[in-house]
Structure formats: C-alpha cells, structure tokens
Amino acid sequence: MSAIHPQALVQEVTALPPSLVERRMGIGSGYRTRPLGYWTGGTSRCHLRVIEGPEPKARAVTKIDRIDAIIIDVPTVRGHVLSMTTMLTQSVVLVRIRFSDGSEGLGEGASIGGLSYGPESVESVKLAIDTYIAPALLGMDADAIAAASAHMEKAVKGNPIARAAVECALWDGLGRRSGLSVAQLFGGRVHDRLPVAWTLASGNSQTDIDEALRMLDARRHRDFKLKIGKRPVKQDIAHVAAIAAAVGDRGTIRVDVNQAWSLTDARYGARGLQEIGCVLIEQPVARDKLAALKTLTDSYEIAIMADEVLQGPADAMRVAANRSADVFAVKVCQSGGLKPASDVIAIARAAGIDLYGGTMLESGLGTAAAIQLFATVPDWQFGTEMFGPLLLKDEILSEPLEYKDFSVTVPQGPGFGVSLDDDKVNFYRRDRTVSLRGAAGVIAGA
Numbered sequence: 143m144s145a146i147h148p149q150a151l152v153q154e155v156t157a158l159p160p161s162l163v164e165r166r167m168g169i170g171s172g173y174r175t176r177p178l179g180y181w182t183g184g185t186s187r188c189h190l191r192v193i194e195g196p197e198p199k200a201r202a203v204t205k206i207d208r209i210d211a212i213i214i215d216v217p218t219v220r221g222h223v224l225s226m227t228t229m230l231t232q233s234v235v236l237v238r239i240r241f242s243d244g245s246e247g248l249g250e251g252a253s254i255g256g257l258s259y260g261p262e263s264v265e266s267v268k269l270a271i272d273t274y275i276a277p278a279l280l281g282m283d284a285d286a287i288a289a290a291s292a293h294m295e296k297a298v299k300g301n302p303i304a305r306a307a308v309e310c311a312l313w314d315g316l317g318r319r320s321g322l323s324v325a326q327l328f329g330g331r332v333h334d335r336l337p338v339a340w341t342l343a344s345g346n347s348q349t350d351i352d353e354a355l356r357m358l359d360a361r362r363h364r365d366f367k368l369k370i371g372k373r374p375v376k377q378d379i380a381h382v383a384a385i386a387a388a389v390g391d392r393g394t395i396r397v398d399v400n401q402a403w404s405l406t407d408a409r410y411g412a413r414g415l416q417e418i419g420c421v422l423i424e425q426p427v428a429r430d431k432l433a434a435l436k437t438l439t440d441s442y443e444i445a446i447m448a449d450e451v452l453q454g455p456a457d458a459m460r461v462a463a464n465r466s467a468d469v470f471a472v473k474v475c476q477s478g479g480l481k482p483a484s485d486v487i488a489i490a491r492a493a494g495i496d497l498y499g500g501t502m503l504e505s506g507l508g509t510a511a512a513i514q515l516f517a518t519v520p521d522w523q524f525g526t527e528m529f530g531p532l533l534l535k536d537e538i539l540s541e542p543l544e545y546k547d548f549s550v551t552v553p554q555g556p557g558f559g560v561s562l563d564d565d566k567v568n569f570y571r572r573d574r575t576v577s578l579r580g581a582a583g584v585i586a587g588a
C-alpha cells in the first residue's frame with residue numbers, strides 16, 4: 143500500500159532520471175517518484191512525477207499507566223519563622239507518572255507550613271492523588287493534557303496543589319516524549335535567567351542582616367523578602383527598618399505578612415513601611431478580606447501584592463476586576479498547575495497588574511517547573527523567589543539548578559530539564575522513615 147506524499151507533484155522541464163529528481167527534491171528514504179505524464183507549453187515540455195511513500199502508520203496513543211505520589215521531608219538550612227508557624231523541615235509530594243510507551247513524567251506539590259498556611263497539606267495532596275485523581279486518569283491519553291486536566295477538575299473540586307502536582311508531571315512527560323522543554327510547549331522562552339529574591343525569616347534582626355549581607359557579597363540575592371506579622375506591627379517596622387538600613391542601596395526590601403494583619407494594623411504598617419523605603423507588602427490581610435486589600439491598594443504608594451487569595455484564575459479575575467492588588471504572586475501549585483498559572487499571568491497582564499514569580503518552597507523539581515513557565519513571560523516587574531531548593535539542607539536533583547549573579551538559569555533539556563537523585567529521594571521519603579522508626583521502636587522495645 144502506498145500513499146501520495148504531501149508534496150505530491152514534481153515538475154521537471156526535462157525527463158531526468160528518477161534518482162536525480164529524488165535527490166534534487168530532497169525526498170527522504172522510503173519514498174520514490176513515478177512518472178505521471180507531461181504537458182507542453184510553447185516549446186517546452188514539463189514532465190510530471192508524483193512522489194509516493196509508505197502509508198503513514200496510525201499513531202499509537204500513549205496512555206497514562208500509573209501515578210505514584212510520595213511525601214518527602216527535607217530539613218531546612220535554618221528555622222523559617224513565619225507569622226503562622228516556624229518551619230524546620232519542608233515536606234513536599236513528588237509525583238511520578240509512568241506512561242504506556244515506557245516514558246515518565248515528574249511533578250511536585252508543596253505547601254508552606256502544612257495546614258497553617260492554607261487548606262491543603264502534603265498529606266491531603268497525597269490522599270487526593272492516590273484516592274481520587276489517579277483512578278480518574280488511568281488509561282487516558284497522556285498527550286491530551288487539557289482533557290486530563292478537565293477530567294481532574296470534574297473528579298476533584300478545590301485541591302489545587304494536588305491537581306498541580308499531577309498536571310506538572312503530565313507536562314514534563316509530554317516534554318520528555320517530544321524532546322521539547324516545557325518552556326517551548328508554552329510558547330518558547332523569553333529569558334535564559336530569572337532574578338531571584340531571598341526570604342529573610344530567621345526571626346532575629348541581626349541574624350537576618352548578617353544573612354542579607356552574605357547574600358549580597360556572594361552575588362546570590364539582592365532582593366529581600368522579610369517574613370513579618372508574628373510580632374506587634376511597631377516591632378515589625380523597627381525590624382524591617384534595621385534590615386533596610388543595613389542593605390541600603392545594594393538591594394530592595396519587601397515584606398510578607400501571610401494574612402496576619404487586621405485592616406487597622408495594615409494601615410499603620412503600610413504607612414510605616416512606605417516611609418522606610420520598603421517597596422512591597424505581600425498579603426497583609428486575610429485572603430477573604432478583599433475589600434480591605436483594595437483599601438490598602440488604593441490608599442498607599444507602596445505596592446500591595448496578592449498571594450494566598452489567588453487560588454487560580456477565578457480568584458485572579460475577582461482581584462483584577464476590582465483592582466484589589468497592584469501585584470500578583472503567581473504560584474504554580476496554588477493556581478492548580480502550569481496552565482492555570484499561565485491563565486493567572488494572562489489576567490494580570492491584561493489588567494495591568496504587575497507580576498512576581500512566587501514559590502511554595504518547592505524542591506528543585508517544582509522550582510524547575512515554575513521556571514520553565516516563568517521563562518516564557520516577558521515582564522516580571524518584581525522578579526521571582528525561585529529559591530526553594532536553597533532553603534533545603536540537601537539537594538534532591540541529580541544536577542542542581544544554577545544560581546549566580548542574583549538569578550537562576552532556566553534549565554535546558556526536555557520537560558523541566560531536571561532529573562531526580564533517586565537515592566536522595568529514597569532517603570527522605572516519609573514512608574521509609576516511618577518504617578525505620580517502626581523498626582527502631584521494635585528493637586528498642588525488645
């Protein structure tokens with residue numbers, strides 16, 4: 143059985159040998175030409191040849207065969223003191239999807255400080271994936287990510303972090319299979335490097351100052367986000383002022399209140415922070431206090447950023463419609479995946495809202511996923527905070543992300559451009575630690 147080649151017809155003014163025609167036309171192996179006749183016009187005669195080749199094989203559909211989710215717990219380099227909790231360990235869910243053609247895709251779901259930050263924890267993420275998402279997606283076309291995502295949204299309401307972890311693994315898998323980076327799948331990169339801020343959250347002003355100066359000297363970070371909201375506002379402003387004075391013109395200072403302030407606190411805080419040269423306040427009030435967020439946005443020059451309130455495109459639309467924030471912290475996990483995060487970005491850009499690439503303190507894997515998307519967006523007016531792996535005591539990627547000159551390099555290669563160090567993952571996986579503790583308990587009890 144043969145089929146006519148898409149290029150179909152070749153015309154030659156003279157009847158050349160078929161091998162020469164085929165060479166001149168750059169016809170690939172497996173194809174051949176066959177004379178089809180000729181036509182004459184004036185004194186010239188054109189010989190027609192048709193290009194034929196094998197019938198194209200029906201493309202085999204690659205299916206989602208298996209979805210595994212594991213929790214890993216990795217210690218942080220120091221205590222990370224937030225308004226709602228102190229983190230000594232970061233826990234994330236790693237997702238590995240196996241496809242019917244033998245390929246794989248990796249994804250990650252993370253949150254900050256368990257349920258003290260938001261309605262999802264790593265435990266709930268794993269449960270949602272194992273119990274609801276995996277059974278719904280098994281057997282589906284692996285390349286049809288939009289269909290899989292729509293199916294996931296039908297099977298699981300809310301739970302954006304769980305959906306994001308799986309959606310990311312589908313994008314990584316598609317990228318690996320096609321030999322394209324996820325940035326290419328999202329339209330191609332605009333940036334090879336992205337600026338990266340660092341979060342100062344030791345809980346102590348002098349420790350934070352020392353840390354900031356070390357980062358500046360090492361040219362690792364020059365934008366600093368201070369976690370505040372645990373102490374009274376007046377003390378917090380004094381803390382920020384001390385760090386701002388030490389950093390001076392060498393960097394910028396922003397704060398993240400993680401919803402801790404009332405509107406009254408926030409008014410006082412916004413005025414005080416503005417006066418000491420702080421450039422941005424992130425999520426000063428509770429995520430459901432949209433009117434208060436708008437009041438602050440309208441009342442002060444200092445930029446007000448929405449973070450926890452943005453749980454996907456619908457929330458982004460709500461905030462943008464009333465211009466209740468100046469800046470969006472775009473987070474892949476919080477948005478429900480790469481595509482919804484890209485929708486959040488589109489809404490911000492259309493509404494004239496500035497962008498900041500936010501993190502849920504993902505490991506190198508989830509960080510690489512976000513970087514692939516963020517590299518395709520022209521303007522990050524407030525930069526990014528893609529420092530997740532630097533807060534962890536150990537690296538779980540086989541090749542770490544490259545941080546230098548105040549920025550991170552966008553990984554090259556198919557998918558997210560990174561791979562896991564399986565020994566490290568096995569070392570930190572919670573079910574192994576629990577079984578070791580169990581074994582130790584048995585021995586201790588013996």
Ligand SMILES: [Mg+2]
Nearest residue numbers: 398424425449
């Ligand atoms: Mg935040």
